[in-house]
Amino acid sequence: MADQELKSGMKRIAHAARMAAQSIADLPTEEKHRLLKSIQKQLKERQQEITGENAKDLESGKQKGLSKAVLDRIRLDGKRIQRICEGIEGIIALPDPLGEVMEERTLRSGIRLKKVRVPLGVILLIFEARPNVVIDAFALCFKSGNVSILKGGSDAAHSNVILARIITDALKDAHITPDALQLVASRDHEAVDHLLDLEEDIDLVIPRGGERLIRNVVKKARMPVIMHYKGLCHTYIDKDADIGQAVAIALNAKIQRPGVCNAMETLLVHQDIADKVLPLLAAGLKEAGVRIKGDDQVCALVKDAEPASEEDWSTEYLDLILSIRIVRDLDEAIAHINRYGSKHSEAIISENKDAQERFARMVDASSVFVNCSTRFNDGFEYGLGAEIGISTQKIHARGPMGLRELTTYKYILSGEGQVRT
Amino acid sequence: MADQELKSGMKRIAHAARMAAQSIADLPTEEKHRLLKSIQKQLKERQQEITGENAKDLESGKQKGLSKAVLDRIRLDGKRIQRICEGIEGIIALPDPLGEVMEERTLRSGIRLKKVRVPLGVILLIFEARPNVVIDAFALCFKSGNVSILKGGSDAAHSNVILARIITDALKDAHITPDALQLVASRDHEAVDHLLDLEEDIDLVIPRGGERLIRNVVKKARMPVIMHYKGLCHTYIDKDADIGQAVAIALNAKIQRPGVCNAMETLLVHQDIADKVLPLLAAGLKEAGVRIKGDDQVCALVKDAEPASEEDWSTEYLDLILSIRIVRDLDEAIAHINRYGSKHSEAIISENKDAQERFARMVDASSVFVNCSTRFNDGFEYGLGAEIGISTQKIHARGPMGLRELTTYKYILSGEGQVRT
Numbered sequence: 001m002a003d004q005e006l007k008s009g010m011k012r013i014a015h016a017a018r019m020a021a022q023s024i025a026d027l028p029t030e031e032k033h034r035l036l037k038s039i040q041k042q043l044k045e046r047q048q049e050i051t052g053e054n055a056k057d058l059e060s061g062k063q064k065g066l067s068k069a070v071l072d073r074i075r076l077d078g079k080r081i082q083r084i085c086e087g088i089e090g091i092i093a094l095p096d097p098l099g100e101v102m103e104e105r106t107l108r109s110g111i112r113l114k115k116v117r118v119p120l121g122v123i124l125l126i127f128e129a130r131p132n133v134v135i136d137a138f139a140l141c142f143k144s145g146n147v148s149i150l151k152g153g154s155d156a157a158h159s160n161v162i163l164a165r166i167i168t169d170a171l172k173d174a175h176i177t178p179d180a181l182q183l184v185a186s187r188d189h190e191a192v193d194h195l196l197d198l199e200e201d202i203d204l205v206i207p208r209g210g211e212r213l214i215r216n217v218v219k220k221a222r223m224p225v226i227m228h229y230k231g232l233c234h235t236y237i238d239k240d241a242d243i244g245q246a247v248a249i250a251l252n253a254k255i256q257r258p259g260v261c262n263a264m265e266t267l268l269v270h271q272d273i274a275d276k277v278l279p280l281l282a283a284g285l286k287e288a289g290v291r292i293k294g295d296d297q298v299c300a301l302v303k304d305a306e307p308a309s310e311e312d313w314s315t316e317y318l319d320l321i322l323s324i325r326i327v328r329d330l331d332e333a334i335a336h337i338n339r340y341g342s343k344h345s346e347a348i349i350s351e352n353k354d355a356q357e358r359f360a361r362m363v364d365a366s367s368v369f370v371n372c373s374t375r376f377n378d379g380f381e382y383g384l385g386a387e388i389g390i391s392t393q394k395i396h397a398r399g400p401m402g403l404r405e406l407t408t409y410k411y412i413l414s415g416e417g418q419v420r421t
Numbered sequence: 422m423a424d425q426e427l428k429s430g431m432k433r434i435a436h437a438a439r440m441a442a443q444s445i446a447d448l449p450t451e452e453k454h455r456l457l458k459s460i461q462k463q464l465k466e467r468q469q470e471i472t473g474e475n476a477k478d479l480e481s482g483k484q485k486g487l488s489k490a491v492l493d494r495i496r497l498d499g500k501r502i503q504r505i506c507e508g509i510e511g512i513i514a515l516p517d518p519l520g521e522v523m524e525e526r527t528l529r530s531g532i533r534l535k536k537v538r539v540p541l542g543v544i545l546l547i548f549e550a551r552p553n554v555v556i557d558a559f560a561l562c563f564k565s566g567n568v569s570i571l572k573g574g575s576d577a578a579h580s581n582v583i584l585a586r587i588i589t590d591a592l593k594d595a596h597i598t599p600d601a602l603q604l605v606a607s608r609d610h611e612a613v614d615h616l617l618d619l620e621e622d623i624d625l626v627i628p629r630g631g632e633r634l635i636r637n638v639v640k641k642a643r644m645p646v647i648m649h650y651k652g653l654c655h656t657y658i659d660k661d662a663d664i665g666q667a668v669a670i671a672l673n674a675k676i677q678r679p680g681v682c683n684a685m686e687t688l689l690v691h692q693d694i695a696d697k698v699l700p701l702l703a704a705g706l707k708e709a710g711v712r713i714k715g716d717d718q719v720c721a722l723v724k725d726a727e728p729a730s731e732e733d734w735s736t737e738y739l740d741l742i743l744s745i746r747i748v749r750d751l752d753e754a755i756a757h758i759n760r761y762g763s764k765h766s767e768a769i770i771s772e773n774k775d776a777q778e779r780f781a782r783m784v785d786a787s788s789v790f791v792n793c794s795t796r797f798n799d800g801f802e803y804g805l806g807a808e809i810g811i812s813t814q815k816i817h818a819r820g821p822m823g824l825r826e827l828t829t830y831k832y833i834l835s836g837e838g839q840v841r842t
Contacts, residue, residue, distance in 0.1 A: 107802060109802060113804075203815050203816075204815070222640065256841055356835070367834060368831065368832070369834045371837055371838055372837075376836075381528060393645060395624075395625060396645075396817040398830055399832050411819075413797060416793075417666040417793065418793040418797065419677070419793070
């Protein structure tokens with residue numbers, strides 16, 4: 001497609017989204033729930049059609065030589081479709097955030113001020129392989145009164161199209177504008193660049209995926225971006241840790257699901273407890289097949305540990321690899337985390353109240369964990385319901401983003417003729 | 422200065438700010454208040470020194486041929502220094518936003534979750550002529566636990582330097598790190614570009630000034646930006662308006678201070694009431710020396726009105742000029758505002774509840790005013806105390822930004838060994 005044509009295509013998509021935003025913002029909760037239930041129903045009834053389209057993506061993925069892990073992310077089967085439906089159920093069960101009066105007071109002028117929760121408007125979500133995101137993201141945006149523009153990875157193109165068609169069909173059946181969902185079908189990388197220019201019609205971009213993709217979005221977007229670059233999460237085992245607890249939490253943070261952003265990448269251990277905790281931990285790590293990289297002291301204590309390089313401290317392995325460093329004290333642990341961490345999830349294991357409090361106060365991260373696993377950084381675990389992403393930024397939303405984080409507010413001021421003097 | 426040297430200078434500034442952020446975040450409220458009071462005292466005692474430096478800016482401004490309006494903005498005299506001190510007083514009187522527990526609950530895992538208000542960290546403020554911003558912005562950022570990097574316009578360079586020195590002296594006297602304030606002294610335009618690259622060390626940029634300056638910042642910044650491009654505010658006089666009230670509010674919104682962002686730029690009048698309201702209003706506008714631009718119907722009703730061009734509907738005059746348009750009904754007024762408005766401040770004058778509610782719901786703006794003047798969009802009027810700016814964005818803060826809008830939150834999760842299964 002010629003660049004000019006692509007550009008005007010993206011303009012049309014964003015403008016159609018903006019035009020639909022007002023009516024979506026005004027839908028009653030019940031009507032939104034009916035729509036979500038009808039999508040659920042369609043997902044079940046059209047399961048064969050979905051898996052048929054998904055098979056095309058899997059087939060061309062195999063031909064392209066995609067890794068098993070990526071192919072697994074693309075795959076949709078009966079069980080996964082069932083899980084998508086349960087996700088919709090969860091979103092229906094959450095309270096509608098819109099219309100909430102967040103503050104109300106009478107000003108010195110006698111004017112009555114109300115701060116009311118309203119939708120953001122139009123949200124652009126950029127994501128990579130998993131096609132279930134089409135349904136999850138639409139459901140979250142729609143329930144919070146927003147129009148979604150979705151740009152998925154080309155590896156799941158057929159799957160994304162069929163899932164988007166199911167949503168669009170349900171919207172039409174319910175006499176709601178089908179413009180409430182915009183799927184960007186173009187496989188052209190430039191498509192995203194054009195969208196990122198359209199600040200008039202797009203209120204927020206949420207990029208999900210690899211760090212390179214996200215850095216490109218941050219560089220080019222004219223509208224606000226909420227995201228996390230990576231999850232380089234630490235667990236610090238203090239000298240006053242309960243050793244059994246420390247070992248169990250560290251193993252969980254590394255092993256339970258190593259490929260996700262809230263898994264531990266670096267373990268910090270206080271020098272006074274290292275010789276007690278490391279042998280126990282190393283046994284568990286080896287059993288799970290974890291490769292250990294460590295500083296000199298760690299290499300002396302743990303057989304088979306490889307020496308860690310400076311680069312290791314800033315590497316998000318997303319794999320069964322762990323870097324371990326022994327620190328002099330709590331403050332060295334805090335300094336290491338604030339230097340190398342990604343402001344995502346940071347944990348301390350300690351029975352000492354002062355150490356817990358100092359760590360929680362001084363570590364700069366969206367979530368600080370005391371005596372529990374970083375793996376708990378998750379919208380569902382926090383009671384927010386599903387999440388559209390996790391933010392490591394400090395603006396607007398920090399940590400898991402649920403329905404409420406997809407809203408903003410509006411001041412409504414009512415007077416009886418007040419003028420300013 | 423060579424570009425490479427400038428670049429490393431800006432890196433040093435941002436890094437020094439980041440290093441200072443932790444200790445500023447942890448200062449007790451009382452210590453912050455003592456510092457602010459000592460700045461107040463110094464401002465009074467060193468008034469001659471301040472006006473002396475200010476005179477240099479005024480002198481070179483005259484030689485550069487700056488307009489009277491700009492020279493007036495730069496000027497500092499006893500009365501204005503007094504007003505700056507009153508501003509500090511106001512900030513001291515506000516509650517400290519830090520440490521507030523915004524939410525607290527026990528999760529299904531048994532983990533105790535607390536959502537605690539914390540500072541943003543390092544804030545870069547870019548502003549133009551007014552030197553008082555040095556004190557106002559530092560005081561707001563400091564009280565909310567943030568380090569400020571200030572880049573003022575070169576026309577007030579001497580004034581900015583002396584005011585920053587007063588702050589730095591007060592910090593040193595109080596044994597607080599003087600790095601809590603970074604004044605960017607370079608007059609090089611590139612300095613800002615370099616700062617906008619430093620997302621690791623700067624958490625937020627607030628640009629204030631002309632639309633061109635702000636667009637440049639939005640284009641180049643890697644970190645979040647909160648701002649408004651302009652204030653193109655409307656007042657809509659509905660067919661069910663109280664005519665006396667409508668005239669008084671419209672005159673106030675246009676005339677009381679035409680050069681500011683919450684002044685009215687376009688008036689919309691319902692066709693059924695135009696012949697009653699326009700002659701009265703036109704008389705008042707003419708008396709105040711306001712030039713009227715209008716559509717055909719307006720030109721027919723108002724002697725001396727000039728025909729408005731399409732461009733007028735998107736022009737922020739910031740002057741005694743008003744564009745007037747007659748609309749068929751409420752919905753045409755809403756459509757006009759959502760097309761040409763800047764999402765800043767929009768008013769309806771009507772006694773009809775349905776019209777008020779429809780307008781408040783459908784107009785997309787940070788603040789909607791019912792039967793009062795748009796001039797009330799102001800942090801002080803809203804009871805937020807001083808403001809560091811007004812945001813027309815939907816992310817993080819919308820409308821006037823006070824102390825609370827300069828903070829974020831952190832989740833602290835306390836468990837007893839919980840791991841995820």
